[in-house]
Amino acid sequence: MELRHLKTFVAAAEAGNFTRAAERLEVTQAAVSQHIAVLEAHYGQVLFERGSRSATLTEAGGRLLETVREIFELLEAADEQIAGNRPVVTGRLKIASSTVPAEWWLPEVVAGFRGACPAVRETVTVSNSRTASAAVAGGDADVGVVGELPGDDRLVARAVAEDELVLVVGRDHPLAGMERISMGELLTLPLVVRGNGSASQRCVDEALELAGVHRDELVTWMETNSVDATRSAVTRGLAAAFLSRGAVIDDLESGRLKHIQVGRVRPRRQLYLVTAVDRVVGTPLREFLEFVESR
Known part of the structure; x- marks a missing residue:
């Protein structure tokens, strides 16, 4: 051979x-x-x-x-x-991402990385945080971008960004002119919530529970893991939702969506890069990790 x-x-x-x-x-x-x-x-x-x-x-x-x-x-x-020379970096980089990082953080990072290493071919698979972490642990992805720390000893995680989840309504919603509502008013609002496996929903649920509100008390109008479906429903005034500020920043700046503060509730979390502990770090992955750290 x-x-x-x-x-x-x-x-x-x-x-x-x-x-x-x-x-x-x-x-x-x-x-x-x-x-x-x-x-x-x-x-x-x-x-x-x-x-x-x-x-x-x-x-x-x-x-x-x-x-x-x-x-x-x-x-x-x-x-x-x-x-002593630096060859052109080639190869493949398989990225598994949860939905929220794929909406705003990852596209910007991959675009910058492609400029630095244009010969590397990236593929991105979008699911939820648990599935993305499992893909890295199982060898189906080189790196994951997730919204919560994975509970798996086979993985190591490093924080790369902060994600704030904010309550938003459409510009024509009856509450669009308000800057703040009480927890009691939140309990009367029809909401779009995320489904099982969503790290962002768990972040919201934990923040609300600290304020004395359980998810079962909320008025769930629709349950979906699609950011686009959620944004569409909220923009049309059908419901309110907690969404990542990074994912809806353009909608907030244009006025299509309005941010309303809920009492003292401020759901925040870290976004993490996840890699396997005992796997050989190939050149494309090493370059990607170094690129992210240099930002």
């Missing part, structure tokens, strides 16, 4: 087709097939399920792909450290 065989393997896995991999590598399809056959003989495992027009990784092939990518990233790091 040689390094060129592993490069062919990665190209075939990314292309999903031996013909396209051969075109990318500027070799013949027969050469690609031969390199894959060498690897399969070496490991004693079938790495691809061959179809008439596609080549799909088997479970063993998927495991090898993750390892080979880490090997190439380490080789790039060795070039940088030993040769």
Whole structure:
């Protein structure tokens, strides 16, 4: 087995087709097939399920792909450290994010990172904080951006931003002209709330409980984890909602939404970057973490 065989393997896995991999590598399809056959003989495992027009990784092939990518990233790091030059950073960066960071913090960060490392290919999967953390712990993502500390010893978290959750109503809502309402008035308001797994909703619930109000006492008009659905309902005056200030800052500045203070309740939380404790940090992830820390 040689390094060129592993490069062919990665190209075939990314292309999903031996013909396209051969075109990318500027070799013949027969050469690609031969390199894959060498690897399969070496490991004693079938790495691809061959179809008439596609080549799909088997479970063993998927495991090898993750390892080979880490090997190439380490080789790039060795070039940088030993040769004293800084090669172009390439590779993939898989990001798992909860919905709120994906609304305002993450797009700005990824745009800046892309300017610094344009050859890195990022993919972003959006869910809730628990699912995003689980993706990092399970190896399905390199880094997570979440709204609460994960309760998993396999993960380490670092705070990167503060998120304030504010009660908002539409500009035509009867309370739009008010700056503050009491806890009693909040209990009469139809609200859009987040569903299970939402870290932002847990932050709001905890802040309200400190003020003596349980979530069951609220008037729930709609439950959804969609920020867009919530914003749409609130903008049309159908209900009020606690939303991230960062996610609705444009709506607040334009006047489409109005912020109303609720008593002394001020739900705040940290946003965290989450990585795996015992996983090799590849070059794209290392560069991303350093970029975030330098902001």
